Amino acid sequence: MPVRLDKAAITEKTSTLPDWKTDGETLHQTKKFQDFVEAIAFVNKLVSPAEAIGHHPDISISYNKVSITITTHDAGGLTELDFQLAQTISNLV
Numbered sequence: 089m090p091v092r093l094d095k096a097a098i099t100e101k102t103s104t105l106p107d108w109k110t111d112g113e114t115l116h117q118t119k120k121f122q123d124f125v126e127a128i129a130f131v132n133k134l135v136s137p138a139e140a141i142g143h144h145p146d147i148s149i150s151y152n153k154v155s156i157t158i159t160t161h162d163a164g165g166l167t168e169l170d171f172q173l174a175q176t177i178s179n180l181v
């Protein structure tokens with residue numbers, strides 16, 4: 089079971105992810121695309137990396153906006169896996 093991070097670790101790790109915000113025990117980012125097709129193409133891109141890590145984002149799609157929320161459901165809060173997944177998503181072109 090991944091271990092929940094304390095506030096200091098969360099703050100420190102979030103500072104390394106400029107395109108993500110913390111909201112309580114979640115990491116959050118909203119990305120805006122040209123249109124619905126581009127939004128879905130982006131979501132499809134993150135499937136394999138999420139599967140490879142065995143860790144999955146919560147995703148909400150509204151036309152060309154993709155809202156991504158990451159937390160470790162099994163631990164009830166933020167763990168190292170969340171920051172690993174967020175960095176992986178940030179690295180997607």
Ligand SMILES: C[C@H](O)[C@H](O)[C@H]1CNC2=NC(N)=NC(=O)C2=N1
Nearest residue numbers: 142143144145159160161162163
């Ligand atoms: C069995 C499976 O590995 C677990 O249920 C994984 C799947 N993906 C997951 N993703 C996230 N975000 N949190 C989890 O606790 C989690 N658990």
